[in-house]
Amino acid sequence: MNISMLLDMAVDGFGDRVVIGRRAAGLTASRLDELARIGAQAVRRSGADSIVYLAVNGPAFPVAMFAAARAGVPLVPVNYRLGGEQLDALLANHPQAMGIADPEQVAVLERAGLDVRTPTEWLDELSAASAGDDAADLESDSDAAAVIIYTSGTTSAPKGVLLRHENLTSYVFGSVEFANADETDAALVSVPPYHIAAVANVITNLYAGRRTMVLEQFTPQQWLDTVRTECITNALVVPTMLARIVDSGVDPLIPTLRGLAYGGAPMPTRVIERALQMWPEVDFVNAYGLTETSSTIAVLGPDEHRAAVESSDPAVRARLASVGIPVPGVEIEIRGDDDVLGPGQVGRICVAGDQVSAEYAGVGRMVDDRGYFDTRDEGYLDADGYLFVGGRVDDTIIRGAENIAPAEIEDVILRHPAVSDVAVVGLPDEEWGQRIEAVVVLRPGVTVEADELRSFVRSSLRSSKTPDNIVYWDDLPRTETGKLVRRHVVDRLGAKTSPV
Template sequence: MQEDRLADAVASPGIDYDAMPRLGDIPRYYAQLRPDNVATRFEGRDTDWAELDRRSDRVAAALLESGCRAGDRIAYLGKGCDAFFELLFGVARAGMVLVPIQWRLASAEICTILGNAGAVMLFAGPDQLDRVVECGQGVSRIVAMEPGQGDWPVFAGWRDGGTGPAPAADAVDPGDVALQLYTSGTTGEPKGVMLSHRNLLRGRSQAMAASMPWNEWEEGDVNLVALPLGHIGGVGWALVGYFNGATSVIHRDFVPAQVLDAIVRDGVTKMFLVPTALQMLLMLPGVRAADFSRLRHILYGASPIALDLLREATEVFGCGFAQQYGMTETCGTIVYLPPEDHDPAGNSRMRSAGLPMPGVELRIVDPHSRELLAAHAVGEVETRSVANMVGYWGQPEVTAQTVDDAGWLRTGDAGYLDADGYLYICDRFKDMICSGAENIYPAEVESAIYGHPAVQEVAVIGVPHDKWGEEVKAVVVLRPGAAADADAILAHARSRIAGFKLPKSVDFVAAMPRTPSGKIMRRKLREPYWAGRDRAVN
C-alpha cells in the first residue's frame, strides 16, 4: 500500500558523507550502515548493499587480473542495467576510468569515441552485438554483459572468476579521474569530459550540509533511473541516489508506460527527467488516474521547459518540482529552482534557472572582453566550484579555452543574474539569432509558441536572409490528431512576444532530430538552409 510505504520511510540517521570521498567508497559505506537494504532493483532482481559491495570488489580484482592498470579507460556500451553499477564501482576501486558510451550514437561515432578514449576493455550490452563487431577491433578485450553475445566471456562469470584481492580504499586519490563522459555534440565533435571522484562527490556533500528540503533524502527513498547512462543526467543522477543510500530502480531505457508503472509499483519518491520525457508521460492515457502519493519530488533539466508544460506536470503529479541547470563539465547541477518558486499561476522566477547550489559561484561576463557585467545585463555565464571538470581528454588547448587559470568555466550560455542572485538563461550563444541589429534568443520564441494547444514541440532557428542576415524560423511538431497552420501559430505567438522576434515562417515535421540525451539538434535543423555557405551565421 502507498500509505504503508510512506510510513516506512523515516529520516536517515546521520550519514557521514565525508566517509565517501571516492565512488568506490559508496557501496563499502552502506554495506556497513544498511547491509540488507536494497541498493539496486532491476527487472524484478534486487541487490542489497552488502552484495553490491562484494561484487564491486570482485570487479576490481578481475580488472587487475585482466591486465588493466590504474588510469586505464574501460568502456561500456549498452542500456541501463544493475551490472553497470557493479562495473562502475569496481572500476572506481581499481583506480581506472569508466567511459560509458551513449548507446543511441551511430556506429561511426562510437568508433570515434573508442579510439579517442584508448579503451583497453569494452563491456557490451545485449543489443550492441553488431556495433561491437564493427567498432571493437581496437579494444584488446570484450566482455558481454548478458549471455548469448557471441564468444565473448559473460560479465557475471568474468567478475566471479577473479581470485585476487581488491585494491585498498586509499590506493585511489579523490582527485583522480573516475568518469569520462563524451559531450552530446549538438554543435560539433564530442569531447571527452574528465570528472574526478572529488568533482562528482564533494559538491554533493556540500549540498547535503545545506538546508534544502527538496534535496534531502530519507531511508526508504526510491530513486528512478531511466535516462541514458552515457549522459550526466543518467549516470550523474543515479550516483546522487546511491550517494544518499536510496534504492535505485534501473530501467534499460525510458519507455513511458514502463516508467509510469514503476512509479506506482516501486513507490518511487524521486526522479530526474528531461522535459521531453515529462511530456511523454503526460500523454499516456492512464496518467491522470495513477497514484502518485509517494512521489515527493521530480527534478527536471537538460533543456528549457515551457511554462505551459510545467503547469500541466505540476497539476498531474501533485509533487514538488525542482529545476536543475548544469552541464557535463560541471558534473550536472550547479543551479536549482526550488519547489517554492514554482507557481502554477506563473511568476517571474519560473522563467529563471534558479539559484547557485552551495559552494557554486556564478558570474556574467562580456563574451568578448570578459569584463564583469552588472545585474540584468546579458552576457556569458561562468561558474566556479569543486564540481568543475578536470579537463577535456587529450585536448589541453580546448581545456584552457574553457577553464581559466582562476578556475572559472565558460558555459557558452547567454544569461543574466537578477538582483536576488537568480540566474536567467536566455539561450546558447551559438544558438542566438542575429537579425539586423537585434539579438533573438530561440528559447523565448519557443516558449511563446509552445502554449498553442496544437503544438507538441517547437524549435526555433535562424535561417539566411539577404537583407537582415538571419530571419527567425519555427519548426513545429503537432500533437497527435491536432491540426494548425502557420498563420494560427504565428497569431498565437504575436500576442506574447515583440514583432521583430516573431518567426517569419513555420515548418511542420513529424519528429525533431535529437542527441542521445534527448536535446534537440538545432544544428541539424539549420543545415539545409545554410548548405553551400562558408559559415552557418551571417
C-alpha cells in the same frame, strides 16, 4: 578522495539495504561492493586503462563504475546511438580499454580491438568469482579521472569531459546528506548511462541510502506502472518525457511519489503547470547543470515551484521559468564581453567551484585566471539571484545586426495551445545576414496556419523576432535527454527553398 569512499560509507552505514535494482532481486550495498572489488581485480589483471561501457543502463553500470574507481581507471560510458564512424573515432581514444557492450554492440568494440563482454556476462563473471588477496583498495587519488563522458555533440563533434574523483565527491558532499533516505525510498532514473545525470544519480542516491532503478525503454504507461509497482518515491525525467506523461491520458495515480526532478532541456511552462496540477502533493525540482560541472549547479526547489504558480506577482511567477539559485559551493557570474553584468542583464553564464571540471581530454581545463568556466549558455540572474537560462551562445541568430535568442521565440510559440514542440534557427539570407526559420510540431488532431502563429509571436515580441518562415514536422531531432540537435534542424532546412 576516490568515489569508492562513498561505497565504503554505504557498506558501513547500511550494507544490507538494497540500493540497486528491483526490490525483490536487487543488489545490496555490500554485494555491490563485493562485485566492484572483483571487477577491479579483473581490470588490473587485464592491464586495461579504462572500462568502456556501450550498453543501456542497468545494474552492470554502477558495478562497472565502482570497479573502475577501485582499479584506478576511468569509466567511459559511450552513446550507443552514435553512428559507426563516430563510434570508431571515439573508441580509437581508448585502445587499451576493457569493454562492456550490449549484444548488438559487441562487434563494434571487437572491431576496435577491445576485450568485450555483455552486461550479463560481466555480472555472471563477477558473481562466479571471489575476491582474492589483491582486492585491497588502491590509495585514494582525488586527482585521477573517475569518468570520461563525451558531450552530446548537439552543435559540434563530441568532446571527452574528464570528471575527476574530486569533482564528483565535491558534488555529492555539497548536495546530499549521508543516509538521509528511508529504507523504503526508491528512485527511478530515466536517462541513459552516457549522460551525467546517470552518473550523478548512482553516487548521490547511494550516498543517501536510496534504492535506484532505471527504466531502459520509456513510455508513459511503463513509467507510471513502474512507479506504482516498485513504490517509487523519487524520479528523474527530462522535459519531453514529462510532456508525454501529462498528455498521455493514462491514469496518473502514483501515490508513493514524493519528489520529481527534471532537467536537461528547457521545460515548457504549460507542461510544468499541468504536472503541478496533476500531482499537487509531489515536490518538483528543476535542476540545471552540465557534464563539465559534474551535474547540478542550480536548483529551483519545491516551495519555489508552488510559490510561483500561486503568486500574483509577475516577478515571482516568472521564476517558474528559471532554474533556481546556485547550489552550495558553486559561484555563478553573468559575463558580457569585458565585464560582469548586473541583475537582469543577459550574458554568458560562467561558473566556478570544486565540482567544476571544465576539462577536456587532450585539451586541458578551460577556465579563466579566477577559475571560472564559460558554459557557453546565455542567461541572466534576477535581483534575488534566480538564474534564467536562454540558449547556447552558438545558437544566437544575427538578423540585420540584431542578436536574437531562439529560446525567446520558442518560448512564445510553445504557449500556443496547438503547439507541442518547436525549434527556431537562423539560415543564411543575402539581405538580412540570417533569416528566422521555425519548425513546429503540432499536438495530435489540431492544426494552425503559419500566419496565425506569426501573429501570435508578434503579440508578444517585436516584428524583427517573428519567424520569416514556418514549417511543420512530425517530430524534432532530440537526444535521449531532450536536448534539441539544432545542427540537424539546420541541415534539413537547408534544402528548403520556398516559404510557408
